Amino acid sequence: MPIYIAPVEDMMFLFNKLRNNKNYNEIEKYKEVNSELVKDILEEAAKINQNIILPLAKSGDENPTILENGVVRTPPGYKEAYTKFIEDGWTSLSCDPKYGGQGMPRTVSAFFDEMISSASLSFKLYSELTLGAYNCINHHGSDVIKNKFLPKMVQGKWSGTMCLTEPVCGTDLGLLKTKAVEQSDGTYKLSGQKIFITSGDHDLTENIIHLVIARAADSPAGTKGISLFLVPKFIVNEDGSIGSKNGISTGSIESKMGIKGSATCVLNFDDAVGYMIGPKNKGLNSMFTMMNLERIVVGIQGLGISEIAYQNSLSYAKERKQGKANNSKSSNGTDFIIEHADIRKSLLNMKSIIEGERALCFWLSQQTEVSLNHQDEKVRQEASDLVSLMTPVVKTMFTDMGMEITSEAMQVYGGYGYTKDQGIEQLYRDNRITPIYEGTNSVQAADLVFRKLVNKNGDIINKYLDMIKNDCNTENAKIKPFTKELNDNLEILSNFTIWIKEKIQNSKDDASAACNDYLKALGFVSIAHAWIKVLEVSFKDYNSNKNFYEDKIQTANFYFKRVLPRAENYFKTATTGSDYIMNFKFN
Amino acid sequence: MPIYIAPVEDMMFLFNKLRNNKNYNEIEKYKEVNSELVKDILEEAAKINQNIILPLAKSGDENPTILENGVVRTPPGYKEAYTKFIEDGWTSLSCDPKYGGQGMPRTVSAFFDEMISSASLSFKLYSELTLGAYNCINHHGSDVIKNKFLPKMVQGKWSGTMCLTEPVCGTDLGLLKTKAVEQSDGTYKLSGQKIFITSGDHDLTENIIHLVIARAADSPAGTKGISLFLVPKFIVNEDGSIGSKNGISTGSIESKMGIKGSATCVLNFDDAVGYMIGPKNKGLNSMFTMMNLERIVVGIQGLGISEIAYQNSLSYAKERKQGKANNSKSSNGTDFIIEHADIRKSLLNMKSIIEGERALCFWLSQQTEVSLNHQDEKVRQEASDLVSLMTPVVKTMFTDMGMEITSEAMQVYGGYGYTKDQGIEQLYRDNRITPIYEGTNSVQAADLVFRKLVNKNGDIINKYLDMIKNDCNTENAKIKPFTKELNDNLEILSNFTIWIKEKIQNSKDDASAACNDYLKALGFVSIAHAWIKVLEVSFKDYNSNKNFYEDKIQTANFYFKRVLPRAENYFKTATTGSDYIMNFKFN
Numbered sequence A, B: 001m002p003i004y005i006a007p008v009e010d011m012m013f014l015f016n017k018l019r020n021n022k023n024y025n026e027i028e029k030y031k032e033v034n035s036e037l038v039k040d041i042l043e044e045a046a047k048i049n050q051n052i053i054l055p056l057a058k059s060g061d062e063n064p065t066i067l068e069n070g071v072v073r074t075p076p077g078y079k080e081a082y083t084k085f086i087e088d089g090w091t092s093l094s095c096d097p098k099y100g101g102q103g104m105p106r107t108v109s110a111f112f113d114e115m116i117s118s119a120s121l122s123f124k125l126y127s128e129l130t131l132g133a134y135n136c137i138n139h140h141g142s143d144v145i146k147n148k149f150l151p152k153m154v155q156g157k158w159s160g161t162m163c164l165t166e167p168v169c170g171t172d173l174g175l176l177k178t179k180a181v182e183q184s185d186g187t188y189k190l191s192g193q194k195i196f197i198t199s200g201d202h203d204l205t206e207n208i209i210h211l212v213i214a215r216a217a218d219s220p221a222g223t224k225g226i227s228l229f230l231v232p233k234f235i236v237n238e239d240g241s242i243g244s245k246n247g248i249s250t251g252s253i254e255s256k257m258g259i260k261g262s263a264t265c266v267l268n269f270d271d272a273v274g275y276m277i278g279p280k281n282k283g284l285n286s287m288f289t290m291m292n293l294e295r296i297v298v299g300i301q302g303l304g305i306s307e308i309a310y311q312n313s314l315s316y317a318k319e320r321k322q323g324k325a326n327n328s329k330s331s332n333g334t335d336f337i338i339e340h341a342d343i344r345k346s347l348l349n350m351k352s353i354i355e356g357e358r359a360l361c362f363w364l365s366q367q368t369e370v371s372l373n374h375q376d377e378k379v380r381q382e383a384s385d386l387v388s389l390m391t392p393v394v395k396t397m398f399t400d401m402g403m404e405i406t407s408e409a410m411q412v413y414g415g416y417g418y419t420k421d422q423g424i425e426q427l428y429r430d431n432r433i434t435p436i437y438e439g440t441n442s443v444q445a446a447d448l449v450f451r452k453l454v455n456k457n458g459d460i461i462n463k464y465l466d467m468i469k470n471d472c473n474t475e476n477a478k479i480k481p482f483t484k485e486l487n488d489n490l491e492i493l494s495n496f497t498i499w500i501k502e503k504i505q506n507s508k509d510d511a512s513a514a515c516n517d518y519l520k521a522l523g524f525v526s527i528a529h530a531w532i533k534v535l536e537v538s539f540k541d542y543n544s545n546k547n548f549y550e551d552k553i554q555t556a557n558f559y560f561k562r563v564l565p566r567a568e569n570y571f572k573t574a575t576t577g578s579d580y581i582m583n584f585k586f587n
Helices: A008-017 A035-062 A078-087 A106-119 A121-140 A143-155 A283-319 A341-373 A377-418 A424-431 A441-452 A460-472 A480-506 A508-540 A546-563 A566-574 B008-017 B035-062 B078-087 B106-119 B121-140 B143-155 B283-319 B341-373 B377-418 B424-431 B441-452 B460-471 B480-506 B508-540 B546-563 B566-574
Strands: A066-068 A071-073 A158-163 A179-182 A188-198 A207-216 A227-232 A234-236 A242-245 A248-253 A264-277 B066-068 B071-073 B158-163 B179-182 B188-198 B207-216 B226-232 B234-236 B242-245 B248-253 B264-277
Touching (some): A035 A106, A106 A121, A121 A264, A121 A424, A143 A227, A283 A341, A341 A508, A341 B441, A341 B508, A377 A424, A377 A441, A441 A508, A441 B341, A508 A546, A508 A566, A508 B341, B008 B035, B008 B341, B035 B106, B035 B424, B106 B341, B121 B143, B121 B158, B121 B283, B158 B188, B207 B283, B283 B377, B377 B508, B460 B480, B460 B508, B508 B546, B508 B566
Parallel strands (some): B179 B207
Antiparallel strands (some): A066 A071, A179 A188, A227 A264, A234 A242, B066 B071, B188 B264, B226 B264, B234 B242
16 A cells, blocks of 8 residues: 655645735635644644545555445445544535634645545545535525535535536537426426536435536527536435435446546436526536636646655655666665666656645645635736636646656556556556546646636736746846746747737637647746745745755756756647648548 | 557558668568568458457456466456467467468568557467567577477467566566576476566466576576576476476466456466576576567557557547537537547647657568578678667657557547546556566666667667668758758757767766656657658659558658657756756655
8 A cells, every 4th residue: 555644844834934925815814824723734634644544545446436226335444434534524624614614725725635635536536526516506506505505515414516527518518418497486307417427426425415507498509508506316305304315316337447436427317306506597607616626626636646656656766676876885786776867867857846736736725715715806806817827727737747747656666566566556547537527638728728818807828927027036146047947938938828829819720739738838837936936935944944945946956957848849849830730631 | 349450551551662671671581571471461460450359458457367276367258369369370470480480570570569469468468478488499499499399389389478577676687586406407496486477377378488587506696697497387298298287386466557368477486397598697698689579569569559549539539529629610519529629639649659650660670680680790780789779769669659649549538538438548557567567668768878879889879870860861852841850850869869978988877867868869760760761652652642642741740840849858858967866865
């Protein structure tokens, strides 16, 4: 079984040292969320993830969730762990105290999301979608609905799902066929089939609250006729008690490459009672509020899996002897593989990406909180634009890098990495869903380029690039070698941006063929920017914690020398255009 | 289940049009291997792979090989298919007619290797190692041994293995502990444990001929005391009949991420009778004759899996409708995903790498035959040096690109790609062993840089680069845009070569940290060179087969615009050195 030690020190470093964000610090309700409190939370979080959730990963992989006589059974140990999990209040961490939540900001809950992704992604998914549904209902539901459903969801006694995909529509939700027929009492009856529903059915909670997009009988075709409905597995009585079973059955569960402990369900709705959430025909908007936050969490999943893969390959590299290093000190000519240059390079590649991502994610968590909770609408809007720009970047970069990192970790193990015993290959398989779900990474890239660069509030990407440029204006001689490299790449990215904006207007296919490349270039630059923030602190506070900050500086150094320069190639190849791609005749 | 149509047309194109290799054409025994004969063989090969072997892939994945009461049982269908496979003579394709083989050159058998890798890698492995063992015995065994063992192996009635790895030694064979004690009759008794033995035990053949490296009782420590032994599962009597069971037992079989139909065994040798092959203490040399040929075949495995992944994602892209293309012609706003620029880009990426690799592999097959069979020793040696240079490149590039291609294929399928139904995720899992076994890709890169660039026969890499440079000297205006791009990258690669040669002498860690990058740069350039050869024919013979050659030219165009430029980044980052990597203090 893989080892895992939650990186609490690095998290506390970010929380303590990178919190100097004026707007974030102005949010009234978080002023009491101080360092001691957060440290206590993270230490408790480390315990449950290391001791109770980590073993579930192997259990779920070896005994996948099954559908048996109409009942979905989670793997051995899930129920007991989930009971403890909700008893300790982990489902309520970021929820509104009004409904029983602890009201923690994302700057804290994102750390928890990372830890539990490291420990067991399959187990995480049972509460992750509950939180997604909670956010959506809290944002768009009526008070009656909120009071009826949210307290139990916050408690974790009831869980939630997001039901979007159907056999003919994944990316393209305008094609959906699920119908909702209004009843005389104002409720709806839903009929249709939803597929790939994560935690769609299972035995961990008393009730499951499905958020379903469907087309009301009198609504138009396409995306403009989609409404959002709350459809509980069991009808909830007026007094809040659980009533009769609703018209939902589980058709099957998917057999998958990984995350086998997670129940990915086909759900059939047959005249299932549902309650409309938010305005009619605006269901996609309501759903996407939640989807966008969810996409960031998927990025964090990639980060969490990367972290545990790194930890294990590092540990293995320190205990496996094989081959002679160039400067061998051993008497029998065999050294620990961590002495070999290419193994070290591989480990530093992982580490420098992971820590850069974590810092970028912390910045994004702050922006998200500002976008939701700052008192000034203009400040909120500006933050919201940045969050919406960076959401597809974080989702895609962190999950793609997760594949690179879990793959490198396997290579460090050699043949042992391919066997089931070590648990490394499971990380590789589990992470492979993250570039696919919640919108494939290609969909993210198209979203970034066609919707996020420029919006009704202005030129968002230029604001972002200006901000980075500003932060590169340093007189600190120690940081200058880093900012120089970043400036060079920023220049490339700026040219790429000019090019792609022009193509969006005049040659859409050129832009489409370049989306993935553009996202990658932006991603590598964004992570470098996050590293600059880390470096500022590292040089400033160097003497207070030399080992820690020296580690940061050297890790950043690797990132700037070996990782960041990848950005250029994306620009070079993408700007060759797309004629030759679009005109190709596939046999 | 995935579809598969063997790419016979492309293979015949290579065989017919790229055979103008003077040295190869001088090999007497292959003069009768003409186009008609090869076409007949490939068409028969296509049939057995498409119809009989392809279904075994799913069968093996769903019902892995098991060890039951001491017997290793292959998946359902394997036995019947294997019987037909050897009846039709496929194990004998490239073997010497003296032992019942068909004597086909690698220019033909490599195509078969590709097809069967596409159809089922697990099934392929049962005969692949037999061929490896056959080559080794044929090269190093005595006539008595050859006459006793080879006919049955060529027939496929007996299979073979290569037993190298032990728990403490994979890459570093000098550490091996298996002992061989000489008996009064000149035979040896072997004792020790071997792990990760592919096809180490199974129920497909009457006997299994293990080639085992071990240390004779009076041999020195390290790699200089290793000898090679033939150790049969069942003792073979003087008359060739099968005698008593030898002292070999199967300890366990590995549970793996993929190639689950393949039996990866732990074998325990307890006073097992063995016969020394080749000179004492030179076992590693003998084994590596075989290993090197085997490494090329592993590269071909990656190519074969890439091909079937491409075919399936192309087919899916043509039948799946989702989203609106930029120039949509559909009335309801939904297009086949093959209309989307980024899907097209992804498909062309796969296709341009696959076809370039196939052409490169054909060139390498010719060189291999020249190295083994040309009458002039000097010509043989020159070819042998080129083969030894390109072996780690082909092994690594084709298997790493195999991961990129199977991953891209999964992305094309979206969520369906992650489920077991489509068979795409299996290709991704199956291929994941190829960058690991027969020497991890990092080991290949170190082998390339430290042993292959320059050897006792001179500066091999410079000869190779000069050859490419020569081939770029064209006056053909149509080819010039391609050769220009290749020349630019050749310039980079030449500088990289100068840099790395200097580092090998003066700063080994810099070279070690750059090995993987150097191999990649060389790999992308080599594939481009193979494309140049294809382009020459395509422009020259254009009018004889316009559709086919236009397809080639456009595919090459994609490679030169989007794939080849990746080479530069490897040079740029690798030449930043390694001080900061070697000095890093990992916690």
